[in-house]
Amino acid sequence: MRLVGSLAEADDERLVELCNHGCAADAEAAFATLYHRHKDYVHRLAMRYTHGDHDLSLDVLQETFGYLLRKFPPPGPGLTLTAKLTTFLFPVVKHNAMAAKRKAKRFAPPPEHMPEPQADPEHQADHQPDDIAAVFAGLSDDRREVLTLRFVDGLSLAEIAEAMSIPVGTVKSRIHLAIKQLRDDPRVREFFEP
């Protein structure tokens, strides 16, 4: 039975089920739907964890969906979702990004041969007015990570906790400390004033 026409409205659980047990055509269509639905999220995460390295983030994107694909039979045993698919994908992206960065650093040319970074006046001008990016860069990795997941990606506290494999209380604590640090920063203090 071909379900391609209705796949766009199907939720992730249904698509994963089709990838697990559907016929070849349905599984392929369901996986394509999953890919197009979540590729931007995965790419965005990859860009964050590779610190904006576009090539590395594309490698991470392929690695992540290749990992997801291998979960489905054959040869995988099948994927059972216990949370959102984005929650499942988050640690995969993070792990792949870290691995890609380590590999890139290992095979990077010696410092004396590295090209000089080119100053981009437009790029600097874009971020100069509000310094939001700089303020965020000043946060620790842990605090910036939970703050981004919570307010940019819109994940709940429980989803963040599951994705990062940490207790919910730790998530709350990191968010609390991150916001406190932002409130104390004069560059963004105006956002907190009544």
Add this chain to the structure above:
Amino acid sequence: MTDHDPQFDTLPEPLVRKLRAVDEASRQPIPPQIDRAILDQATAQFASRAVAAVEMADKPFAAPHVSAGSARWMGVGPWGWGAALAAAVVVGVLVFIVIDVFNQRTQEMLADLTDAAKQPLALQPGSPMELAWDVDQSGRLDVLDVLILAQRQARGDRGVTPDILADLSDRIVSLDRVASGLPIHISETAVVLAWLGEQHAGAQGGAFDGWPAGRRAL
């Protein structure tokens, strides 16, 4: 987190919008070649699933579950069911015949054994028992042989001991009991042996003590 304050749990909406704008600004498009590579990988993997399914269907015993109502059994047809019924009947008749023949043979063997048991003890010509104890040459070991042997023993024949006499008496009594079919039988052998004991005791002026330990005349 000692100083819990709700104002530290949320960000102002304008700051959230700025953060999202910064995140959006860092986004770059995903090249179509990447999409194609990933989806081609999926196509190849799921195509192998179709091949595996076809291979499973081609295997003769690939069906993991066969119920009584499945097409596999429904395909037997009425002729097949009739042949199976006829085969079952033939097997049943053969089993009945074998059991009947076995019963007949068993009855015949039991009858032969009973007849043999009812026959008087006949020594086989030339057997050691005949040579040793059929002293009156009658062709059978009986109470007369025991009587003669007892007389020899009473006369001091060292070849005949009380143990031999006792064993022969037991044997003759047991054989006599089987032949008569009586569960408890005081046979002529026992009477003769009792008489022998009395005679022997009277001749020696005391109780007969020629019996082995634990044995007494009836």
